[in-house]
Amino acid sequence: MEERPVTLADLKKLNAPVRAHCNICQKAAYISTEGMPEDTVVIYIARRLRCSRCGSTNVVSRPCYQHMVPKHPREQQS
Structure with a gap:
């Protein structure tokens, strides 16, 4: 499998900021x-x-996949 950099199109598919x-x-x-x-x-x-x-200007930009991580059962609301 060929690796390639993540693009905005990739993040759009995942609804990731x-x-x-x-x-x-x-x-x-x-x-x-x-x-x-x-x-x-x-x-x-x-x-x-x-x-x-x-x-x-010493800044980095990265995809944020945090919203895709499932919450612990105790953190989920009923």
Whole structure:
């Protein structure tokens, strides 16, 4: 199986957002991808980002699959 970078089209199929993280001050936020081409590689989005807290460009962007992780039975509401 050939590995390839994750694109916005891949995330759209899974309804998964993009999350950015500042490596300097540790701020994290979801990124709006509205208007970006679907063939945009998720990890390359960070190249255009600057942290709104500290101003650093030392930022990474990653897919956020957290919403797909099942909750522990005690956390589920009846």
